[in-house]
Amino acid sequence: MTSVVFSVLAEIEWKFEGDDDVNWIFLVQHAAFVHKEACEFLLHVGTDKDRYWANVERKMRECECTDDFIAAYLEAKDAGALRVMFWS
Numbered sequence: 001m002t003s004v005v006f007s008v009l010a011e012i013e014w015k016f017e018g019d020d021d022v023n024w025i026f027l028v029q030h031a032a033f034v035h036k037e038a039c040e041f042l043l044h045v046g047t048d049k050d051r052y053w054a055n056v057e058r059k060m061r062e063c064e065c066t067d068d069f070i071a072a073y074l075e076a077k078d079a080g081a082l083r084v085m086f087w088s
Contacts (some may be wrong), residue, residue, distance in 0.1 A: 010076035014086045021047060023069040027086060030059055039088035045077045053077045
């Protein structure tokens with residue numbers, strides 16, 4: 001029997017500044033799902049218990065993502081998202 005689990009996905013429209021945009025590069029290299037042609041990138045957040053989001057935030061900072069980009073991810077987490085899709 002298949003088990004179906006519903007989760008919360010936050011969608012954030014983001015304007016990338018081309019192929020050398022630090023946020024674009026981060027997503028291409030680290031997103032769990034990448035569809036470059038459609039400009040869709042999925043990042044996991046996880047739960048408060050597993051704190052997966054903290055690992056993603058650390059990687060964002062190491063890759064020098066912009067503060068606004070990191071804040072958008074964390075805002076989605078704080079709103080209850082378990083996954084965040086950035087799209088353009």
